[in-house]
Amino acid sequence: MTGLVSALIRGDLRRMMADEVQSAARALRRGVTRASQQVRSDLRAQTRATGFKDGGRAIANSWRMQVYPAAGIETLHPAGVVWTKAPAITEAFDRGVPITARRHRFLAFPTGYNAAGGRRSAGSRGGLRVTPAQMLATRGQAFVIRSKSNPSVWLWCLRVAEGRGLTRRGRNRIRLYVGSSTEVLTGRHRGRNQRAGELLQQGFLPMFFLLRQVTPGKRLDVAAVRLRAGDILAHALAAELARR
Template sequence: MTDTKLALVGNLQKTLDAEKTAVAKGIRGGMEALTDLGKRRLRQQVTRAGLGERLSKTWRGKVYPGAKVETFEPAGPIWSKAPHIVRAFSEGRPIRSKASGGWLAIPTDLAPPTRKRGARRKRMSMDDFLDEFGMDSLRVFAPPGRGRRVLYAVADKGFARGRGKRRKPKAEPLLMYVLVKQVRLRRVLNVDTVERGLVRLAPEYITKRIIGGLSDGQ
């Protein structure tokens, strides 16, 4: 009888160990699925807001510890490699110039395209414009009725509309830049909504995978 009891205890321990492993794998599987879902939703939120694929791909997610470590408490952090940009569009923060003059120069569609490599479809900054065409190439003034809240930077001569380069015949004054003290970004991202959705789904995702793991082991 002693050998029989030992065998029964041994088999029971194996069963318990197998179930323990199945539960741990189920919890990890649920966390991995939730992490992937959260990353996917956050990336979709960025692209739908019109902020581009590049910013959307800054979202990362990973489950800790590694798959070889058995645990009942895995963590699935999701983070962005551009946290300052994401936070600005999540909170609608104002952006102010760090320059000594304290003005943000916003290029208009009439400003020349940038000459910098890898910056397609972007307009030349006002600093680059002045470096290339000279300090006297722009006339800066406050438009009537706007006080000193807004300034215009106009190229009075030497530029053709839509060309972004000098042309003497039939040249006309062109508004190249609008200068403002600050701009407030629209709040187009909502990370909290995604987080609350994942919290609601967590019990379902994890329970489903635990039950599936235990069923496979029977």
């Protein structure tokens, strides 16, 4: 004897299937977004823990993420991309291999005298008072000397000139200028005027350290985060699909 089974579907089957696909697509996108954010957070945390001078903030914030396709476009195959806006720096500290200047004789690193004060002063000069291009353009004012403390380091210097404060408050303040009209040593710390006088007597300021090669050492491990990314994605997708 053969049993018969009958089923009755109430409602619009196509609409029900479309709603199910839409729900799954949204869950998958949330999962990919969640996983991408976690991978980015792990990379940023790793970068901040490396001991960079600013706490790794600048390099950490260079890690970005994007989910594809654009928001509002539903798909069952979303993708997340995590990348850095500072690939050269990241690769150098990830690999830890020596960095050698190409096509130029030296690598240039700004000294403290060449650091613009505050984040607002960075602008298009990358936080520098004087850029390498401006150094090259200052004919007769820029020159290179070898460091006395470290013979492997050269100093790229600019001649310094004096100016006096124009306001009553700054009348006795020694103001130092390099290049055409770039003021340096603008802080107001104790002993600043004495230091300005010493630099004025010296006649020049080192604006860049010049080195033929640097070895940054390995501080990052991007591969370790990449290996964990698969598990992070799997857990995120499972969690979001279960929430539907």
